[in-house]
Amino acid sequence: MRTIIAQAVVEERMDFGQSPEQEAIVDGVAAVCRRFGDDYWRSCDDEARFPREFHRAMADGGWLGITMPEEHGGAGLGVTEAALVMHTVARHGGAMAAASSIHINMFGPHPIVVHGTSEQKARWIPPLIAGTDQACFGVTEPNAGLDTTSITTFAAKVPGGYRVNGRKMWTSTGQVANRIMLLTRTTRKEDARKPSDGITLFYTEIDRSKVEIKRIPKMGRAAVDSNMTFIDDLFIPEEDRIGEEGKGFAYILDSLNPERVLVAAEAVAIGQDALDRAARYGRDRSVFGRPIGQNQAIQHPLAECWTALESAWLMAQKAAWLYDNGRPCGAEANAAKLLAGRAGHNAALQAVLTHGGMGYAKEYVVERLLREVLICRIAPVSEQMVLSFIAERVLGQPKSY
Incomplete structure (x- = not known):
């Protein structure tokens, strides 16, 4: 009972x-x-x-x-x-x-x-x-990538604030932003007690006389710029520092799980949009006297995409619920990002294939959805890092990196 x-x-x-x-x-x-x-x-x-x-x-x-x-x-x-x-x-x-x-x-x-x-x-x-302020994120660096503790952008203490020099990579919306959330070192890694110490977080105005932001041509999402950012002798007032000096790595971790959940939600949505367009095309397009959607060769891959997208969406919702209720959600947020990125990408790819030659034409949109959803498999964390995290934190395996 x-x-x-x-x-x-x-x-x-x-x-x-x-x-x-x-x-x-x-x-x-x-x-x-x-x-x-x-x-x-x-x-x-x-x-x-x-x-x-x-x-x-x-x-x-x-x-x-x-x-x-x-x-x-x-x-x-x-x-x-x-x-x-x-x-x-x-x-x-x-x-x-x-x-x-x-x-x-x-x-x-x-x-x-x-x-x-x-x-x-x-x-x-x-x-x-x-919406009068627009912000960009300055975290990733060319020689550090996902190894955030190895960033070298340095903020030197001066009267009233800091002088910052360094480089950032993949700074999205840098062309239109007027502010930047900037992660720097205030103690060099080799001098810090542990690698995550000595990192400081700022939120400050972009002085374009000291900050050069160069657009990166890329495969998709051309409407939202990604950039290389060159920072040379930028002064940041002390009142623009977030929290304590040297504690910025811990602060930035606060936003990682929410970001993974949101990217998962976006990937699922793009996959669902692509799937809707493919299903509609399957009903409307006739070849050899019958709708192509009548053929199981069209039906089954689309049905599999639906099941994968729904599963990923449930994991994203679970991760969000855990976060909002103050419970650990690292594994779930990472898993949601992994599952959704793959499910969204597979659905968009299948939508292009369902359209045949017209899937390659911009008229039917699915080619753009495929180009854009691929971001969700790459960012904000690689699939390999997600799997390593789950293997270590959930399955108790030795740290592999």
């Missing part, structure tokens, strides 16, 4: 539906997204033009502050709601171009919210919510 009661309690908690408030969020974001159709996103991609109109519309709708504190104009909601926003944003044809234009607002300011002073929060958060 005790077992039956316990099972009943578990089943009662397993509610995969959305609350009325969450449904309202999805409906509200979808209403904004429907104003920007395939032609809009195609032109942004063709012209490598930042989707300012979309960014402005999301700001005007109040969606850029969904996870930020209410006292500073935000909604004060969790990663679950942020994942619903980003899933909806990526689901309506904008793919990673739409998602990346607002992505940093969902997780990037978290170190400010957790570790910033009251003055810093009041100064920095409202402009982000209003």
Whole structure:
């Protein structure tokens, strides 16, 4: 009897539906997204033009502050709601171009919210919510990659602040941002007690007389720029330092699991968009006197894509729920990112193949979805690092790197 009661309690908690408030969020974001159709996103991609109109519309709708504190104009909601926003944003044809234009607002300011002073929060958060400030992330470096403790960008203490010199890589939105979340060393790695010590986090204005930001030509998501960033003698006032000097590595970790969850939500959404387009084409396209979707060679791969996408979405929702309830979620967030990246990519690839030759044509959009969803397999962490993390932290294997 005790077992039956316990099972009943578990089943009662397993509610995969959305609350009325969450449904309202999805409906509200979808209403904004429907104003920007395939032609809009195609032109942004063709012209490598930042989707300012979309960014402005999301700001005007109040969606850029969904996870930020209410006292500073935000909604004060969790990663679950942020994942619903980003899933909806990526689901309506904008793919990673739409998602990346607002992505940093969902997780990037978290170190400010957790570790910033009251003055810093009041100064920095409202402009982000209003969309009048745009921020970029300066973490990755050419010679460090995923080994964040090996960054060499250095902030030397001077009267009133710091002088910073260094290089950053893959700085998204650097062409349009006016502020940067910048991770530096204030103690060189060889002089630190341990590799993660001596790293300091700043949020500061981009002085383009001291910071050169050069666009990287890339395979997809041309609408949202990625850059090499060259920092030469940039002064950062002390009041722009987040938290304690030398503790920045720990601060940046606060945003890693939410970022993985959001990327998973975006990957699933792009895959679902591609799958919808492929299913529609399968119904409409007739060859040899019958719809191609009548053939199991078309049906079965698409059905498999659906199952993989649904599974990945459930893992992303689980990770978000764990995070929002203060529970460990590293394995789940990483697994969600891995599963969703693969599922979204496979669905987009199958959508192109379902369209045949027309899948290679820009008219049918799926080629752009395939190019953009590939990002979710590469960033923000490689699949190999995810698997190493799970092997070590979940399965108890020796550290492999």
